[in-house]
Amino acid sequence: MRRFLVLLLLLALLLVGLAAVDVTRPATPPGETIVEVVPGMGTRSIGALLAQHGIIRNQYTFDFWHVVRGGTLKAGEYQFVQAATLPAVYNRLVRGDVYTRTVTIPEGFNLFDIAQAVQDAQLGSKESFLTAASQNVAMIADLDPGAKNLEGYLFPDTYRFQRHLTPEQMLAAMVKRFRQASTSIGLESGYHRVVTMASLVEKETPVAADRPLVASVLQNRLDKDMPLMTDPTVIYAAMLEKQYRGTIYQSDLKRDSAYNTYRHSGLPPGPICSPGIASLQAAMHPADSHFLYFVADPSGAGHSRFAATLEEHERNVVAYRQGLKNAQGAH
Numbered sequence: 001m002r003r004f005l006v007l008l009l010l011l012a013l014l015l016v017g018l019a020a021v022d023v024t025r026p027a028t029p030p031g032e033t034i035v036e037v038v039p040g041m042g043t044r045s046i047g048a049l050l051a052q053h054g055i056i057r058n059q060y061t062f063d064f065w066h067v068v069r070g071g072t073l074k075a076g077e078y079q080f081v082q083a084a085t086l087p088a089v090y091n092r093l094v095r096g097d098v099y100t101r102t103v104t105i106p107e108g109f110n111l112f113d114i115a116q117a118v119q120d121a122q123l124g125s126k127e128s129f130l131t132a133a134s135q136n137v138a139m140i141a142d143l144d145p146g147a148k149n150l151e152g153y154l155f156p157d158t159y160r161f162q163r164h165l166t167p168e169q170m171l172a173a174m175v176k177r178f179r180q181a182s183t184s185i186g187l188e189s190g191y192h193r194v195v196t197m198a199s200l201v202e203k204e205t206p207v208a209a210d211r212p213l214v215a216s217v218l219q220n221r222l223d224k225d226m227p228l229m230t231d232p233t234v235i236y237a238a239m240l241e242k243q244y245r246g247t248i249y250q251s252d253l254k255r256d257s258a259y260n261t262y263r264h265s266g267l268p269p270g271p272i273c274s275p276g277i278a279s280l281q282a283a284m285h286p287a288d289s290h291f292l293y294f295v296a297d298p299s300g301a302g303h304s305r306f307a308a309t310l311e312e313h314e315r316n317v318v319a320y321r322q323g324l325k326n327a328q329g330a331h
Contacts, residue, residue: 023061026083029054034099039075046073046093055080056089065090074098077163100160105174107156107276108202112239114154114274118170123161132167139175143191144270152195152271153178185281196267198275198283203232204294206302211282213306216289226292228261236272298323 033053037046047062056062065086066073074096080089101121105114115129134149143153154174161170187194200218201211221228231248237257238244244252253260259268275283291306293313298320305320307313 023065023086025057026085027055027057027089028083029080031081033080034077035080036077037073037075037093041075043073050089053080055084056086061086062090069094098162100162102158102160103170104158105154105156105274107279108273109156110236110239110273111149111151111154114174118167121161123163123165123170124167129167129170132171136168136171139172140191143179144195146192147270149270150175152199152274154274155181156274156276181277182280185277185284187280187284192270193267194280194283195275196271198279199271199273200228200230200232200267201282202273202275202279204230205304207304208278210304211278212285212287213289213291214294214304215282215286217291217294217306219286220290220292222266224292225265227263227265228267230261232272233259233261233268236268295320298326 033055035049035053035055037049041049043066044059044063047056047059047066050056050062051059069087069090071090071094073090073093076096076098078092078097079099101123103114103117103121103123105117109117111130111133112126115126115133118124118129119126133151133154137147137149140147140150140153147153150171154171155177157174157177159170159173161173182188182191197215197218201214204214205211218228218230234248234252234255235244237255237259238248238252240257240259241255253262256263258264259272261268289306290308293307293310293316294304295307295313295316297303297305305316307316
């Protein structure tokens with residue numbers, strides 16, 4: 001009996017020693033490895049999965065560590081690139097430090113651009129995202145009851161999403177960011193008008209300092225019942241009909257779309273892109289001016305030249321075209 005107990009003790013010490021090696025010695029996965037812990041997967045299955053992919057050395061040591069450490073292992077995708085000890089791997093699963101895909105939405109992206117970005121991040125098809133953006137207008141019913149889709153209310157930002165999120169969950173995150181941003185600048189009413197105006201401002205100038213003046217031009221034209229005549233709305237109208245060809249043609253200017261601000265006075269039916277904070281603020285507080293026209297400055301720095309009369313505007317247009325010609329000659 002004594003000899004048996006000694007052997008048992010030695011065996012236990014050996015197992016503890018082997019386990020200690022497995023616990024303290026890092027395992028190195030064969031390059032970038034992504035594993036998925038599905039909901040309902042048990043600890044033994046998770047350990048076997050990690051061992052199979054070379055992320056830990058031994059699944060049984062993983063089971064042992066679960067008994068010692070405790071905690072709930074979170075479902076999701078996990079990315080492993082560098083060597084890590086078993087406790088480090090285990091702690092990641094307890095924290096739920098899951099692998100996410102990044103979607104960056106710059107200011108001025110429209111629904112089509114955002115849907116493409118989602119597809120490029122391998123988070124779902126462009127078509128399913130666009131469909132969800134049209135079917136989930138209830139998300140903004142309190143802000144814009146007449147909205148036909150979520151255009152303008154998906155706030156520009158960098159988002160990190162898990163692969164299995166639905167389009168609805170991603171849209172909800174983007175709308176939530178819009179709500180936070182609009183609250184931070186005091187936007188509490190008139191969302192439809194402000195966001196629509198801001199989307200035009202966003203598309204018309206990349207320079208934040210010019211946006212209040214651009215907004216003033218648009219507002220002054222509205223006050224005089226003059227058509228806005230903004231090219232971005234013409235482009236958006238063509239995109240809605242899947243006929244945008246990369247530039248504006250005469251047929252685009254004649255298109256009988258409510259978004260064609262060359263043919264229809266007033267604001268378009270809704271936003272044409274996702275505006276950022278500066279454009280929203282410009283739409284809320286346009287500059288006090290008498291300007292009715294603007295055109296890109298020939299310097300090419302992104303600024304605009306503003307004019308109160310058609311004659312002055314035409315001179316600015318001539319200067320702009322000459323600037324383009326000089327720039328092309330320089331190349």
